[in-house]
Amino acid sequence: MEQLPPETATAKTELPAPAALREKKPQESSAAPGNKIFDVENVSIFYGAFKAVTDVTMPIYENEITAFIGSSGSGKSTVLRAFNRMNDLVAGARLEGDMAYRGESLYGRDVSATAVRRRIGMVFQKPNPFPKSIYDNVAYGPRINGERNKHTLDEIVETSLRKAALWDEVKNRLNTSGLSLSGGQAQRLCIARTIAVEPDVVLMDEPASALDPIATHAVEDLMLELKEQYTIVVVTHNMQQATRVSDRTAVFYVLTDEKSDTRTGVLVEYGTTEQIFQDPQDPRTQGYVTGRVG
Amino acid sequence: MTAVAEPGRADLREPAGWRRTKNRIMTVLMYAAFVLTIVPLVFVLYTVIAKGASIISWQFLTAEIPFNVAPANVGGMGPAILGTIEITALASVMAVPLGVLGAIYLNEYGGKNRNLLARFLGFLADVMTGVPSIIMGLFIFSIWVLYFQFSGFAGALALGCLMLPIVIRSTEEMLKLVPDSLREGSYALGATKSRVTLTVVLPAALGGIVSGVLLAIARAAGETAPLLFTILTVTAANPNVFSGPNTSLPSQIFVNASSPYSGAQARGWGAALTLIAIAFVLMITARLVTARFDRFSR
Numbered sequence: 001m002e003q004l005p006p007e008t009a010t011a012k013t014e015l016p017a018p019a020a021l022r023e024k025k026p027q028e029s030s031a032a033p034g035n036k037i038f039d040v041e042n043v044s045i046f047y048g049a050f051k052a053v054t055d056v057t058m059p060i061y062e063n064e065i066t067a068f069i070g071s072s073g074s075g076k077s078t079v080l081r082a083f084n085r086m087n088d089l090v091a092g093a094r095l096e097g098d099m100a101y102r103g104e105s106l107y108g109r110d111v112s113a114t115a116v117r118r119r120i121g122m123v124f125q126k127p128n129p130f131p132k133s134i135y136d137n138v139a140y141g142p143r144i145n146g147e148r149n150k151h152t153l154d155e156i157v158e159t160s161l162r163k164a165a166l167w168d169e170v171k172n173r174l175n176t177s178g179l180s181l182s183g184g185q186a187q188r189l190c191i192a193r194t195i196a197v198e199p200d201v202v203l204m205d206e207p208a209s210a211l212d213p214i215a216t217h218a219v220e221d222l223m224l225e226l227k228e229q230y231t232i233v234v235v236t237h238n239m240q241q242a243t244r245v246s247d248r249t250a251v252f253y254v255l256t257d258e259k260s261d262t263r264t265g266v267l268v269e270y271g272t273t274e275q276i277f278q279d280p281q282d283p284r285t286q287g288y289v290t291g292r293v294g
Numbered sequence: 295m296t297a298v299a300e301p302g303r304a305d306l307r308e309p310a311g312w313r314r315t316k317n318r319i320m321t322v323l324m325y326a327a328f329v330l331t332i333v334p335l336v337f338v339l340y341t342v343i344a345k346g347a348s349i350i351s352w353q354f355l356t357a358e359i360p361f362n363v364a365p366a367n368v369g370g371m372g373p374a375i376l377g378t379i380e381i382t383a384l385a386s387v388m389a390v391p392l393g394v395l396g397a398i399y400l401n402e403y404g405g406k407n408r409n410l411l412a413r414f415l416g417f418l419a420d421v422m423t424g425v426p427s428i429i430m431g432l433f434i435f436s437i438w439v440l441y442f443q444f445s446g447f448a449g450a451l452a453l454g455c456l457m458l459p460i461v462i463r464s465t466e467e468m469l470k471l472v473p474d475s476l477r478e479g480s481y482a483l484g485a486t487k488s489r490v491t492l493t494v495v496l497p498a499a500l501g502g503i504v505s506g507v508l509l510a511i512a513r514a515a516g517e518t519a520p521l522l523f524t525i526l527t528v529t530a531a532n533p534n535v536f537s538g539p540n541t542s543l544p545s546q547i548f549v550n551a552s553s554p555y556s557g558a559q560a561r562g563w564g565a566a567l568t569l570i571a572i573a574f575v576l577m578i579t580a581r582l583v584t585a586r587f588d589r590f591s592r
Contacts, residue, residue, distance in 0.1 A: 089481060118484030128475040131498050140493070141483040190479070197483055 035062040037201065037231050038083060043097035045078050047090060052078045053265040055097070058250060065223060065232045067242040067273065070252030070288065075265020076235045079252075080203050082106075083233065084120035085113040101201075118145065121199035125206040127186035129178030129193075134161075134170050137178040137189055141197035156196050164192035165222055184215025191222060195230070202226065204234040208241065220245050239289060242273060249276040251285045339570070346567030349560050355568070359529040359546065359561070362553045366560035373531035374546040374565060378572070380535040381446045381525065381542055382515045385453035389514075390507050393461025400462070401469040402491050422459040428519035430455045435523035444526040446535035449542065452520035457510045464506030468499040501587025505580035512576040516569055518544035543569045 038060035045053045053075035060066050068076035078087065085106065087093040099106045106116055118141075129137050138157045139147075147153055157174070161167040166188040170181070178189055187207060194202055204223070208216040216238075223232055223245050236242050242249050250270040256263045269276060269285040280286040308314045353370050360369030396415065404412025434452040442448070472495050480490040496503075521527070526539035527549060543565050550562030 084482065086478065086482065089478065114484050114486050116484075117482055122478075122482035124475060124478065124482075126475060128473070128479040130476060130479065130494055140480070144483060144485050144489060193479075193483065 034064065036060070037062045037102060039098075039100040040079070041098045041100075043079070043082065043095060043099055045075070045082055045087065046092075046094045046096070048092040051262070051264045053252075054255070056267045058267060058270050060231065060233060061248065062231050063227055063229075064247040065227050065234060065245050066248045066250065067246035068233070068235045068250050068252060069237070069239060069242050070265070071254055072237075073263060073265065074252035074254045076250075076252045077205050078265065079267075080205055080233060080235050081122075083201070083203055084117045084122055086117075086122060088113050118197060119199055120201045120203060121194035121197060122203040122205065123187070123190050123194055123207045126210055127183060127190050129181065129186050129189050131177065131179055133175045134178050134181070134189060135174040138192050138196045141193060145197060160192040160196040161189075163195055163222075163226070164188045165218060165225075166192055182215075184211050184218060187211060187215065187219060188222065191219070191226075195226065199230065201231045201233065204232060206235050206237060209237060216241070239277075239291075243277055246273045249273045251276060251280075251282070251288060253284050253288070342563065342566050342570060345560070346563035346565075349564035350567060354561075354564055358531065359541070360557075362550065362555050362558035364555075365557040368557065369561070371543065371546060371561060371565050371568065373529065374541050374543045375568065376531055376533065377446060377525070377541040378515055378543045378569075380533070381449045381453060381521070381540065382511060384447065384450035384535055385457060385514055386507075386511050388450065389454040389457040389510075390461055393458050393510075394465050394503060394507070396458075396462045397465035397469060398491060398496075401466050402487070402495060419459045419462045422455070423463065426519070427452075427456055427517050428522070431520035431523040434520070439524055443537070444524065444539045445537050446525055446532065446540035447537075448524035449521045449540060450535065452524050453514040453517060456517060456520055457514045460510040460513060461507055464510065465499075465503050468502030468506060469495060471502065472498045501584040504587070505584045508576045508580040508583070512573040515572055515576070516544055518548050521545050522548075543572075 036059045040056055040058045040060070043053070043056045044051060056075075056079055068080060070076050081087045082095055082099060083101075083106070087095070095107055101116070101120070105111065130140060132140070135157055138160050139153045142153060142156050147156070158167060158171075161170060166185060169185060170189075178186065181189055187210070191202075191207075207223075208219045211219065220241060223234065226232060234246065248271065251268050252265050253268045254263050255266050269280065269282040271281075276285060277289050280289055308317055349366055351370075355370060355375060356372040357370035359371060359373055396419070400408075400412050400416055400419075404416075408416070430452045433455070434448050438448050438451060439445075476494050476498060477490055480494045485493070521542055522545065525542065525545065527541050527545040528539045529541065532538050532540045547562050547565045547569070550558045550565065553559065553562075
């Protein structure tokens with residue numbers, strides 16, 4: 001994480017026009033999938049006695065944006081949080097089945113959740129900058145990893161903020177509080193903070209749902225920009241967002257059992273975003289995606 | 295107030311009748327309650343200042359405590375001020391770290407649903423809050439003073455016992471206010487629990503913790519009962535807090551106020567004013583500290 005590939009530093013300074021990125025996307029998505037980065041097999045997740053998600057099986061591919069869509073309570077966020085073991089923090093959470101990351105089980109006996117999270121970062125629904133300066137927010141992760149060199153930290157902070165398209169707005173006030181930023185800026189700060197540790201995967205839990213349309217666009221452009229280097233899994237309630245940014249889409253659905261009055265989330269369909277939105281195979285997917293406006 | 299609304303304009307007042315009357319009655323009652331609360335406070339402050347202000351001087355703050363027959367212009371409360379500072383400081387050194395660490399255990403390590411030990415400790419802290427302060431003094435008297443004699447340290451032990459639950463509870467409340475989203479943000483970057491606590495939770499709660507601690511100190515500095523059985527309340531200054539009888543402002547107030555001599559009584563009022571001033575300074579500091587640490591949370 002000390003040095004970035006030389007081309008990234010220059011590439012990030014001049015962002016390509018968003019439109020160009022959007023046009024490029026469809027033909028990419030139909031291309032053959034790259035390497036599998038996650039392998040989810042028969043995963044069910046419980047919170048105490050409550051089964052939040054049942055039997056999810058899906059691969060996630062490298063350097064792609066995978067979108068999870070579906071109604072509230074369908075378990076998208078639960079599955080997302082399982083990828084970097086954030087569910088460990090919830091009392092009573094339990095996972096059955098297997099979830100592998102680059103061939104290694106994430107829930108194996110010797111696996112440290114901390115080590116997992118250093119490679120698999122997360123951006124939350126509500127921007128949560130630390131009550132520290134902008135600089136310290138971004139430098140937080142590298143410092144955890146033992147980086148003490150002021151010069152290196154300066155570089156990491158600048159590169160990360162540039163990648164998050166926030167540098168120009170904050171470069172003159174790196175010492176002001178991270179909480180002084182607007183919602184959209186704060187979310188980009190959180191993204192900068194996440195990529196400052198050079199993770200392999202970035203998980204995003206409805207990263208734009210608390211933002212206005214302009215900030216949402218900024219975050220979406222950023223995602224497209226970031227997927228060159230990272231693998232992104234994003235939960236979204238916004239189907240246009242899924243079609244705009246994602247290569248692959250997974251549709252979750254709530255199954256309600258009338259008799260026992262229990263609800264659980266299931267994965268009903270998973271495919272390229274194009275296929276999911278233009279040719280959905282499952283009637284439930286069809287119902288969900290045709291609710292789409294436009 | 296016009297009885298009839300002009301035609302064409304909305305009448306947005308409270309509807310006439312019982313509801314409007316009720317509103318007035320309640321407003322009056324609120325003001326009355328406010329005045330009632332203020333009266334004793336102002337009265338206490340006024341009395342103490344009126345009776346104590348005239349005696350306060352540099353001499354009063356530093357000079358030895360004279361025999362109680364001495365007139366008001368002789369001697370002062372120097373040893374008592376020294377004793378209060380020594381004893382309270384020592385009590386804080388013992389109780390504050392323990393209390394803050396205890397609260398961190400309760401809130402951060404006890405688990406969301408509170409494991410058995412955390413629940414037990416929380417319960418003990420609650421019980422300890424309710425223990426009358428004189429009992430704390432008796433307790434230290436029976437386990438310490440009987441074996442090791444009267445000393446400032448014994449007083450500090452008693453005050454520490456009194457401060458501990460206050461520090462635990464106020465710190466815990468402050469830690470509870472730190473949003474979980476901050477903890478999650480830190481965990482998501484690969485931080486360990488101790489690091490999350492040290493680098494995110496504590497700094498975010500620091501202002502509140504410090505002001506809670508200062509209020510606990512102010513409370514302890516004003517306690518008389520725990521000191522009655524522990525420091526013996528002598529008149530000589532004792533810079534050694536660990537051995538020999540000591541004295542303090544509250545216990546001097548107690549002794550002087552019950553003395554029949556007007557000079558001693560005047561010194562009692564002066565001591566009372568000094569004590570209030572110390573508490574006031576601590577509270578102002580608490581406010582300033584909170585404001586200082588809130589710089590990044592706005």
